[in-house]
Amino acid sequence: MKTYEALRIKNNLLDFSSIQVETYKMIIEHEDLKRELLDKIKYVMVDEYQDTNHIQEKLSLLLSSKSNNICVVGDDDQAIYRFRGATVRNILEFQKHFNNCKKVELVNNYRSNPKIVDFYNNWMKVTEGRDFKFDWDNYRYDKKIVAAKNSDFMHDAVIQLSTKEHDYLCKKVLDFIKTMQNSNKISNLNQIAFLFRSVKNEDVIHLANYLESNGIPVYSPRSNMFFKRHEVQTIVGCLYLLFPDYVRDVQTSEHKFSLYNFLKDCELEAIKILKNNNFSDFQKWFKRILNNLRIFDVALDYAFTGIIFQMLSFEPFSNMVKTDLNKGVYDTRTARNVALLESLIARFEKMNNISVLTKNNAYGYVKKLFGTYFRFLLDGGITEYEDESEYAPSNCVSFMTIHQSKGMEFPIVVIGSQSATPRKQYDENVENIVKEFSGRGQFEDIESTKYFDFWRLFYVAFSRAQSLLVMLCDASKNNEPSKYFERIYKEISYNADFNKFDFENVKPTNLKNSYSFTSDINVYLTCPTQYMFFKELGFEPIRTGSTLFGTIVHQTIEDINKKIIAEEAKDITEEKIKEWLNINYETASKATNSYLGANLLKAGLEQVINYYKRVKDNPNLVSQSELPITLVNGDYVISGKVDLVVNNKGKYQLLDFKTEKKPNLVKDADKINRVKRQLEIYTYLFEKRYGIKVDGMRVYYTGELSSNPFINFKKEDENVKKTIKEFNNVVKNIENKNFDTKCSDLNVCKNCDFRFYCRRT
Structure with missing residues (x-):
């Protein structure tokens, strides 16, 4: 336990249990936080109380300790999660924690014959x-x-x-x-x-x-069939056969471990494809990639997932991911399994910081992928896709x-x-x-x-x-x-x-999906096909470009704003800002396994300090930072996060930060218009959620150091309504699974992992 905790802390990681423990400790050890929190909490209600563990019980009792207004619901006969620490003790002894606890017996069953x-x-x-x-x-x-x-x-x-x-x-x-x-x-x-x-x-x-x-x-x-599926074995088999040195080592090894049988099955599935005359285009590609990986006479720009994305441009693999998402989980299983396999390998590449294969690193990574990573996954088992909205x-x-x-x-x-x-x-x-x-x-x-x-x-x-x-x-x-x-x-x-008998239909779950402008609407408008592969099927993109710079600049600006909101602006110095940025970089770098050079870190610090110089003379304008807003909008939920809410004597402005140079107002009009629509969505959410009128919208470009970094937008109610209508139309297309349209901008296509599949190379 001590070794595990040390590794967790060293790598700045939290598991579900430690999230709860750290939350409890934070409240207990900070009296001001505890007082403020308990003053706000009037009622606590916990469902499935028989499935709670000890720390969850302590949290529940702590959060209700001032009001004593707590209601727990549960059935001790359904306490079946002992293996993960749950204890029926919590519900059986609940009354002992209170002097006047009322027990209500809900014995009527409305489900069963x-x-x-x-x-x-x-x-x-x-x-x-x-x-x-x-x-x-x-x-x-x-x-x-x-x-x-x-x-x-x-x-x-x-x-x-x-x-x-x-x-x-x-x-x-x-x-x-x-x-x-x-x-x-x-x-x-x-x-x-x-x-x-x-x-x-x-x-x-x-x-x-x-x-x-x-x-x-x-x-x-959950039947552990993932690695037995034809599509998974075929792709793994083709990937495996591209590295004949490793194949020979596996075949001549004296240790015929469980992985050997799996790889043998995969090899047989791949050979069927490589000997089938219907797949001659794939076979030509396979020989070319095999030769590239054998002699490395050209510099490669791909690793394992890059090979898979290229593979998907040929039959039979392209047919594996051609699917009608309206048909349901069973009919889309093949495509989802291909996506899951690619995402698992992408995770391996991320953990090992692999971007390209070279003559010096290829064999070591191949051995680690098949000999360690896949063996681990095989032993643990992989769950296939489960649709939470359709049990x-x-x-x-x-x-x-x-x-x-x-x-x-x-x-x-x-x-x-x-x-x-x-x-x-x-x-x-x-x-x-x-x-x-x-x-x-x-x-x-x-x-x-x-x-x-x-x-x-x-x-x-x-x-x-x-x-x-x-x-x-x-x-x-x-x-x-x-x-x-x-x-x-x-x-x-x-x-x-x-x-x-009269058998009822299965009851619909009626879960409302949540959509945001940046991660859903903007992606769909860029390319519906790309949205389908990455958002619906779950492929993991590998050509995303580094977002690390933007992340640490955003987070450090947030640190400044939160200090201002807490009326602690006097504590902000350039040295303190540098300290925050370095902490944010260290944390984000560990999380993403990516790094920035000294020049980029210096540029990021310069942008943040420049922002502070602009805001320090008017700290009272900073009202709220990184404000999350969700709103039920008919059959779905709109979500968003406002970077900064400015309150100038009762006149509210919403501000969004962009970690780039200010775009050209003419050449980049489309790009600017998308930012405007994003802010109009936030305006709609803010006004509906809080009943407060928004007077203006602004974008702050942190990369604009020498001139005016702002672009101001006039807030017009008709434009907001129009944007919400467009938002609704896009959501309707997403929910109706309309993903056939491909992107018309080849500049977008050249940086998309599915450029091979779409023949946009």
């Missing part, structure tokens, strides 16, 4: 069977869930789908799904979800592959872990993993560390936790079902069902009259 509710009530109540017995004792609130739905339903809603013939189980599942489809009882395959303890299990993967081969699409992003993608059955399904609901739920047994989840060393750092000992009986966690896990699984709960069992196995499910199978039938 009454028969299903009775089933999982009974599951939590009966805790003994053949060769096992445990008692909840004080580690559970005694409760009985009541079904709010019509209790007159007299038909079986919990059934088993089982067979004693192992090879027949997959067909039986397929027949079940087909029956649902053919009877028109379901209108979409996403009404069916399969839940397992793990979706990486060989039997689960075999079932998914069987269904897909028989025309039933399966959505299973049950249309026209697919979902294969999920039980943990993944928490908080969701489906009309039909099929429960697998019936050979599962309670297993020890704790480690004595970890328990000792937790005790040392948290200052409190074990809560539940340590030997009983495996039973508690097992019962809670399957309670969560059973309670996902709305209308029909199906227990999937391969009875040909001696251990299935395990003794912990034996009682269940004695009580449920094999059949159900599906004609008696």
